[in-house]
Amino acid sequence: MYEKHLECRSCGKKIELGMKYTCPVCEGILELKYDYEAMKEDPLLLDDKEHKGMWKYSHVLPVRDKGNIVTLGEGATPLLRCCRLEKEYNMSVSLYLKAESLNPSGSFKDRPSSVGISAAKEYGAKRVVIASSGNASAAAAAYCAGTGMECIVFVPEGTDASKVTQAAAYGAAVIPVAGNYSNSYKMALECSAKYGWPNITSTFLNPYTVEADKTAAYEIWEQLGECMPDYVVIPIASGPLLVGMYKGFQELVHLGIASPESRLPAMIGVQSEQCMPVTKAYLEHTAKVCGWEFPIHTIAGGISDPLIGYEQDGELTLKTALESGGRMSCLSEEEIADAMQQVETKAGLYCEPTSAVAVGAAARLYKEGVIEPGTKVVCMLTGHGFKYSGRKPFVQKVISSIEELPILI
Amino acid sequence: MYEKHLECRSCGKKIELGMKYTCPVCEGILELKYDYEAMKEDPLLLDDKEHKGMWKYSHVLPVRDKGNIVTLGEGATPLLRCCRLEKEYNMSVSLYLKAESLNPSGSFKDRPSSVGISAAKEYGAKRVVIASSGNASAAAAAYCAGTGMECIVFVPEGTDASKVTQAAAYGAAVIPVAGNYSNSYKMALECSAKYGWPNITSTFLNPYTVEADKTAAYEIWEQLGECMPDYVVIPIASGPLLVGMYKGFQELVHLGIASPESRLPAMIGVQSEQCMPVTKAYLEHTAKVCGWEFPIHTIAGGISDPLIGYEQDGELTLKTALESGGRMSCLSEEEIADAMQQVETKAGLYCEPTSAVAVGAAARLYKEGVIEPGTKVVCMLTGHGFKYSGRKPFVQKVISSIEELPILI
Numbered sequence: 099m100y101e102k103h104l105e106c107r108s109c110g111k112k113i114e115l116g117m118k119y120t121c122p123v124c125e126g127i128l129e130l131k132y133d134y135e136a137m138k139e140d141p142l143l144l145d146d147k148e149h150k151g152m153w154k155y156s157h158v159l160p161v162r163d164k165g166n167i168v169t170l171g172e173g174a175t176p177l178l179r180c181c182r183l184e185k186e187y188n189m190s191v192s193l194y195l196k197a198e199s200l201n202p203s204g205s206f207k208d209r210p211s212s213v214g215i216s217a218a219k220e221y222g223a224k225r226v227v228i229a230s231s232g233n234a235s236a237a238a239a240a241y242c243a244g245t246g247m248e249c250i251v252f253v254p255e256g257t258d259a260s261k262v263t264q265a266a267a268y269g270a271a272v273i274p275v276a277g278n279y280s281n282s283y284k285m286a287l288e289c290s291a292k293y294g295w296p297n298i299t300s301t302f303l304n305p306y307t308v309e310a311d312k313t314a315a316y317e318i319w320e321q322l323g324e325c326m327p328d329y330v331v332i333p334i335a336s337g338p339l340l341v342g343m344y345k346g347f348q349e350l351v352h353l354g355i356a357s358p359e360s361r362l363p364a365m366i367g368v369q370s371e372q373c374m375p376v377t378k379a380y381l382e383h384t385a386k387v388c389g390w391e392f393p394i395h396t397i398a399g400g401i402s403d404p405l406i407g408y409e410q411d412g413e414l415t416l417k418t419a420l421e422s423g424g425r426m427s428c429l430s431e432e433e434i435a436d437a438m439q440q441v442e443t444k445a446g447l448y449c450e451p452t453s454a455v456a457v458g459a460a461a462r463l464y465k466e467g468v469i470e471p472g473t474k475v476v477c478m479l480t481g482h483g484f485k486y487s488g489r490k491p492f493v494q495k496v497i498s499s500i501e502e503l504p505i506l507i
Numbered sequence: 508m509y510e511k512h513l514e515c516r517s518c519g520k521k522i523e524l525g526m527k528y529t530c531p532v533c534e535g536i537l538e539l540k541y542d543y544e545a546m547k548e549d550p551l552l553l554d555d556k557e558h559k560g561m562w563k564y565s566h567v568l569p570v571r572d573k574g575n576i577v578t579l580g581e582g583a584t585p586l587l588r589c590c591r592l593e594k595e596y597n598m599s600v601s602l603y604l605k606a607e608s609l610n611p612s613g614s615f616k617d618r619p620s621s622v623g624i625s626a627a628k629e630y631g632a633k634r635v636v637i638a639s640s641g642n643a644s645a646a647a648a649a650y651c652a653g654t655g656m657e658c659i660v661f662v663p664e665g666t667d668a669s670k671v672t673q674a675a676a677y678g679a680a681v682i683p684v685a686g687n688y689s690n691s692y693k694m695a696l697e698c699s700a701k702y703g704w705p706n707i708t709s710t711f712l713n714p715y716t717v718e719a720d721k722t723a724a725y726e727i728w729e730q731l732g733e734c735m736p737d738y739v740v741i742p743i744a745s746g747p748l749l750v751g752m753y754k755g756f757q758e759l760v761h762l763g764i765a766s767p768e769s770r771l772p773a774m775i776g777v778q779s780e781q782c783m784p785v786t787k788a789y790l791e792h793t794a795k796v797c798g799w800e801f802p803i804h805t806i807a808g809g810i811s812d813p814l815i816g817y818e819q820d821g822e823l824t825l826k827t828a829l830e831s832g833g834r835m836s837c838l839s840e841e842e843i844a845d846a847m848q849q850v851e852t853k854a855g856l857y858c859e860p861t862s863a864v865a866v867g868a869a870a871r872l873y874k875e876g877v878i879e880p881g882t883k884v885v886c887m888l889t890g891h892g893f894k895y896s897g898r899k900p901f902v903q904k905v906i907s908s909i910e911e912l913p914i915l916i
Contacts, residue, residue, distance in 0.1 A: 150730075151585065170855050171585020171606055176560065178580055182655055197580060200609055203857060204893065236857075244855030246591055250912075259900040266901040267892060269852035276907040288909050321559075443678035446579050446653030448612060448645075483676060484613065484893030491668040492675040498685040500697050503659075 100137040101160040104128045104305055107414060115160075117221050117296045119287075119303050127414055128305040130160050138353055144316060150174065152209055152313045158349065159213055160309055166220040168245040172201045172208040173313055177321040177476070182444040187461040190471040194327070195445055196318060197479050199453060203240040203264065204482035205233035205400075206339060209314065210300055210307035215241040217306040218296040224248060226296045229279070229286040231257045232400055233481050234300035239270035250289070252282040260487045261399075280407050301336045302411045311342025312349060318476055319350055326356065327363045328473035331456040331463075333480050334367035334376055334426070335403035337415025344418050363476075364424035367415060368459040371428045372396035375405045376412040380419075380426035387412035397488055398434050400452030400481055425468070427459045434458060441479070448483025456480075509546040510569040513537045513714055516823065524569075526630050526705045528696075528712050536823055537714040539569050547762055553725060559583065561618055561722045567758065568622055569718050575629040577654040579611040581621050582722055586730040586885070591853040596870040599880040603736070604854055605727060606888050608862060612649040612673070613891035614642035614809075615748060616709060618723065619716035623707040624650035626715040633657060635705045638688070638695040640666045641809055642890050643709035648679035659698070661691040669896045670808075689816050710745040711820045720751025721758060727885055728759055735765065736772045737882035740865040740872075742889050743776035743785055743835070744812035746824025753827050772885075773833035776824060777868040780837045781805035784814045785821040789828075789835035796821035806897055807843050809861030809890055834877070836868045843867060850888070857892025865889075 104113040108126030121128060137143065137158065146156040148164065152173025161167055176197045184193045198206035215238070218226050225248040228238045235251040242249035249270040253262055254277065262272045275282045283299065290297035298304050318327060326347065332340045344365050350356040369377045375390040389406035396402050405412045419425055429437070434451050437458030441449050456477035463469045497503065513522040517535030530537060546552065546567065555565040557573065561582025570576055585606045593602045607615035624647070627635050634657040637647045644660040651658035658679035662671055663686065671681045684691040692708065699706035707713050727736060735756065741749045753774050759765040778786045784799040798815030805811050814821045828834055838846070843860050846867030850858050865886035872878045906912065 169587075171587055171609065174583065176580025176611070178578075182653075197611070200580065200611060202585070202606070202609060202855070204891075240855040240857065242855070243852050244591075246853075255905045259902075262901055263898050264857055264892065267851045267857060267898065268855060271913075272901055272903055273912070274903055274905040276905055285909060289912075292909065442676045443652050444655075446611070446649040446651070446677060448649070448673055448676060482613075482893070483673065484891070489672050489676065492671055492681055493668075494681055494683055496664045496683040496685055500694060500701065503698070504680075504682070 099157050099159070099162060100132045102131050102133050105131050117218070118305070119297060127302045127410060130305050130309055134352060143353065144355065152212060152310065155313045155316055158312065160306055161213070161216045161220055163220060166216050168215045168219060168241050169212055170202040170208065170240060170244050172212050174317065175200050177318060178445065180445045183440060183457065186440060186444050187464065189461065189464045191464065191469065192474045193460065194474065194476045195441070195447060195457070195479050196314065196476055197447060198314065199447070199449055199479045199482035203237045204485055205237060206314070206478065206480045207233040207237035207300055208240070209310035210338065211237035211241045211298065213310035214298040214304055214307040215245060215247060218247065218298065219245060221296065223296045225250065226298050227252070227286045227289045228297070229282040229299045231261045233485065235262065235270065236264040238298055239265035239268035242270065243268040250295070252285050254279050254282050283407055300338065301408050302338055302414060308338040308342045311339050312346030314339070315343040315346025316350065319347070319356065322474065324356070326360050327476040329366055329424070329469055329475045330363045330478065331366045331368060331460045331475065332478045333398070333401045333452045333455045334369050334415060335401045336405060336408065336411035337367060337376065339478065339480070340365050340367050340415050341418045344422055362422060365419050365422040366424045366459065366463065367419050367426045368455045369401055369426065369428045370396040370398045370434060370455065371430050373402045373404060374428045375409070376416050377426040377428040379412065379416055385413060385417065387416060396431060397451040398455055400450060401455065427463060429455050429458045429462070433462070442483065447479060449479050450481040450483055450486040453479040453481050508566050508568070508571060509541045511540050511542050514540050526627070527714070528706060536711045536819060539714050539718055543761060552762065553764065561621060561719065564722045564725055567721065569715055570622070570625045570629055572629060575625050577624045577628060577650050578621055579617065579649060579653050581610045581617040583726065584609050586727060587854065589854045592849060592866065595849060595853050596873065598870065598873045600873065600878065601883045602869065603883065603885045604850070604856060604866070604888050605723065605885055606856060607723065608856070608858055608888050608891035612646045613894055614646060615887065615889045616642040616646035617649070618719035619709055619747065620646035620650045620707065622719035623713055623716040624654060624656060627656065627705040627707065628654060630705065632705045634659065635707050636661070636695045636698045637706070638691040638708045640670045642894065644671065644679065645673040647707055648674035648677035651679065652677040659704070661694050663688050663691050692816060709747065710817050711747055711823060717747040717751045720748050721755030723748070724752040724755025725759065728756070728765065731883065733765070735769050736885040738775055738869070738878055738884045739772045739887065740775045740777060740869045740884065741887045742807070742810045742861045742864045743778050743824060744810045745814060745817065745820035746776060746785065748887065748889070749774050749776050749824050750827045753831055771831060774828050774831040775833045775868065775872065776828050776835045777864045778810055778835065778837045779805040779807045779843060779864065780839050782811050782813060783837045784818070785825050786835040786837040788821065788825055794822060794826065796825060805840060806860040807864055809859060810864065836872060838864050838867045838871070842871070851892065856888060858888050859890040859892055859895040862888040862890050
């Protein structure tokens with residue numbers, strides 16, 4: 099509503115609003131800029147009475163005509179304090195889980211898709227394109243179905259059918275592309291350039307989508323009783339959720355909603371040891387992120403992103419984490435599997451392995467003294483347990499009478 | 508909070524509160540009764556400020572000590588107007604979908620499980636038992652995990668492993684019982700009687716769980732701008748959702764929250780033609796429901812309940828539907844599959860076939876003149892699309908360049 103222009107995050111070049119993806123001067127990442135002075139005066143700033151969920155924040159989101167809002171009820175996800183996990187991990191903190199898994203299509207990608215498709219609609223698009231074989235393609239397909247837009251999803255050839263069943267069910271055209279993800283990514287760029295179809299690939303490519311992630315920060319602040327968390331722990335592929343949320347926390351202060359003395363949370367990004375391009379740069383004390391060229395074998399499919407071809411996304415995420423006083427971390431496959439089990443059996447939230455890395459990392463960083471006692475720690479549960487198809491089948495002996503119950507009574 | 512006693516729905520016998528399941532006199536279904544006069548005076552009646560989601564209605568739910576509330580953030584599910592479906596079906600109505608599929612474990616069973624487990628906790632239980640191989644067992648297991656209670660799930664031998672993967676992941680003891688569902692049902696009864704473990708089998712057995720379904724009615728009334736819908740269409744197995752919701756609408760008037768002139772909605776129950784014990788009784792103009800003895804082949808697994816052994820549950824549901832001015836209906840397998848596709852591709856909501864029957868039936872009843880133009884119709888989407896494992900695998904030709912795109916540009 100108050101968006102002014104796009105601005106290159108690298109060279110500062112200002113560009114007119116529109117479906118644009120990189121800086122024409124330096125190919126840097128574009129960011130949406132707002133007229134914060136006008137925004138500040140808005141009496142319904144964080145509470146557009148016409149909308150529930152994420153769109154109650156419509157006045158800080160980049161859609162001008164509210165008639166273009168495409169919503170499926172995303173946002174307003176539960177923030178759950180989990181004392182049983184605190185006890186399990188011996189953590190003297192308030193540990194909260196933000197259940198982004200309960201968004202309509204089952205992941206945190208619904209917020210950016212809702213904003214991305216709304217913006218695409220505002221710019222007159224009838225069709226969008228995305229390269230993704232995971233949560234982002236399902237989310238994009240859902241919102242396209244909701245508004246009657248065509249959704250073209252490029253996936254690498256050989257992608258397991260179960261990963262795109264959901265997107266196909268919503269009616270998306272799921273198209274396998276020869277080669278690896280880089281080829282799918284490039285084909286989406288090419289289509290967007292040639293035909294003008296908005297590209298909503300969920301990296302930092304589309305400057306509209308990342309704005310949606312701010313709303314998770316607003317919600318957490320409200321859910322904590324208008325209070326900042328001390329740490330926010332987030333599973334990271336390229337990292338728009340971390341960067342977008344941090345912008346949200348900053349805006350709360352900048353807009354005078356939160357006190358100017360508020361201490362912003364330290365943003366902690368987590369990757370799998372099997373695919374950790376951003377964490378590697380962090381550990382090597384360099385700002386330069388390199389594409390991950392090693393073989394990847396991880397159950398955390400949602401963050402299995404080598405960043406090849408868009409390494410600058412990882413650099414922006416690393417920079418933001420450090421700026422916030424946070425850091426990058428990583429977990430082994432065993433730690434990820436264990437964290438998933440803890441979240442499911444102690445918090446009662448079904449989650450995909452990727453979601454659980456935030457909780458596993460929080461526990462480890464507490465043990466290592468990085469996360470301090472007495473603090474408020476929010477872990478982002480990014481995707482639902484249904485998204486994970488690698489569970490072992492359940493086997494139990496059949497019984498015929500209660501005397502055979504295999505349980506100590 | 509204001510619950511007084513249990514009362515037999517058949518003979519009117521009053522019974523002290525407690526984990527009780529059937530009338531000791533006539534084996535009728537028990538109902539929780541409240542002190543509505545005291546309740547009316549409660550200034551926070553529909554808005555317990557301490558809780559979000561379903562538990563903002565804690566003052567009309569049967570938990571005395573709020574410390575016993577076990578919540579995972581259930582309730583406050585989106586109510587979405589779907590103009591694309593109205594158009595598709597040529598319906599001159601306001602068609603709303605209530606996305607109960609977005610509850611934490613992925614189905615409408617989270618509300619009753621949250622109340623059932625909270626009540627079990629209030630009565631000191633460390634372990635509960637349930638007979639179910641579907642949404643109810645997953646929900647029960649989730650809430651047990653959330654509070655550290657043991658959950659014993661009885662399923663018929665030969666139950667497909669995929670149906671209980673979720674419950675097992677939350678840590679429930681999933682135990683196959685020789686024979687069909689009736690045997691599992693009886694074993695839960697037996698365990699509950701012998702060991703005193705609360706039985707939260709999601710029929711009308713547990714008088715606490717059904718109270719939770721009232722909250723879906725309160726929410727809809729609020730989401731419609733403090734207004735009653737004209738029709739509520741609900742997939743039906745034994746039917747506690749229909750009966751519970753109708754009680755909620757009645758309470759809104761009885762408590763003086765809604766105007767005394769409010770016309771309560773007609774409650775419409777829908778079954779699959781493959782398993783329609785309640786609809787059969789409706790069509791034969793009899794109040795007597797018989798267990799369904801025919802073979803069942805339906806994709807709507809969530810309502811594939813022959814009611815054998817608890818036929819009176821179906822009778823209560825039928826009676827309630829008729830009392831409300833509603834009815835029972837049914838759909839063929841083709842109609843169910845088509846409705847699922849319509850919901851997914853036109854509303855952007857991933858749903859299991861059972862969920863879609865409400866939408867399919869609404870369309871058909873409109874065509875038949877039962878649902879009148881100009882009305883507000885709410886269809887209950889009871890379970891998430893992830894719950895359905897019968898989708899056809901996706902197949903598409905691999906392409907190498909955008910010239911090969913199989914799309915008309």
